[in-house]
Amino acid sequence: MGGRSFASKTDIFVSLAVILLAAAVYMLFSRSTGGSYAEIYNGNTVIKRVSLSADQTFTVDGYDNVVFEVKDGAAAFKQSDCPDKICVRTGYIKNNGQSAVCLPNRLTLRIVSGNDGADTYTG
Amino acid sequence: MNKAHAITHTAMLFAVAVVLSFMEGLLPPLPYLPPGFKLGLSNIATMYALFFLDKGKAFAIAVLKAFFVFITRGVTSGILSLSGGIASLCVMLLAAALFGDKISYLMLSIIGAIFHNLGQLAVLTLIMQSGYALWYTPVLLTAGVIMGSVTGTLLRIVMPAFDRISGGTK
Numbered sequence: 108m109g110g111r112s113f114a115s116k117t118d119i120f121v122s123l124a125v126i127l128l129a130a131a132v133y134m135l136f137s138r139s140t141g142g143s144y145a146e147i148y149n150g151n152t153v154i155k156r157v158s159l160s161a162d163q164t165f166t167v168d169g170y171d172n173v174v175f176e177v178k179d180g181a182a183a184f185k186q187s188d189c190p191d192k193i194c195v196r197t198g199y200i201k202n203n204g205q206s207a208v209c210l211p212n213r214l215t216l217r218i219v220s221g222n223d224g225a226d227t228y229t230g
Numbered sequence: 231m232n233k234a235h236a237i238t239h240t241a242m243l244f245a246v247a248v249v250l251s252f253m254e255g256l257l258p259p260l261p262y263l264p265p266g267f268k269l270g271l272s273n274i275a276t277m278y279a280l281f282f283l284d285k286g287k288a289f290a291i292a293v294l295k296a297f298f299v300f301i302t303r304g305v306t307s308g309i310l311s312l313s314g315g316i317a318s319l320c321v322m323l324l325a326a327a328l329f330g331d332k333i334s335y336l337m338l339s340i341i342g343a344i345f346h347n348l349g350q351l352a353v354l355t356l357i358m359q360s361g362y363a364l365w366y367t368p369v370l371l372t373a374g375v376i377m378g379s380v381t382g383t384l385l386r387i388v389m390p391a392f393d394r395i396s397g398g399t400k
Contacts, residue, residue: 112334113335113386114334114335114382115334117337118340121337122340122379125372125375126375128368129367129372132367132368133368190303191307204365205365210306210358211306213358215358
């Protein structure tokens, strides 16, 4: 098939460049300091917001089988009834802007800085 | 190659894709790997079709694969499979057209894997109607490079078997 080779030296450089770029972007994202609130979204609506300073487990209305946990300033999907468990496997997140997503349930857990003084609200 | 031959051939490659993805499901999940790090073994069949047969067959296999995911794992998974598969094929075609023979099969495989991930992420962002998932791009880029290298290398290894399916008519 033509003159195309299976692999070339360029591949190594391009691969390394992509990984370095990814690492740089990742560090840029995670350099932001730890967040202070966890927000639960249904689609793009905030349905619950809790502080990361107090350890707790909780659920949100209408999703009794999805359990969230706050521990040591980080939050996670602890349990979920979805088939793939991608949300649970994401593990604990604690930096601003990080998120864990449960697509089957359309739930997103997101860490935000939040400075409006409200501890908890449900809406 | 006559029409019946072409249909049978596509069907056999599709069957290979389904079996590969089933086998991938049997592998124990690797610990410490974030979600999104999937091998994507079934892409080996799509890549073979794209590189050595014709693009029509490759797209047919990607669509069939997505339909199979749809009936076995539901609408969302089906849409994600389709978006990843189509994005990956389009970008591999584009790269092959742009760089001709200068781009290696391995690089095409890596580019395909990266855009498989990015295509899925784009659609996921649309479905969730939020940009938060974009935070995940660096992880998916790295996953694409690693898994693309693995599947590209595996394609090289299993090619004689594929050629046998093709009965030397490639």
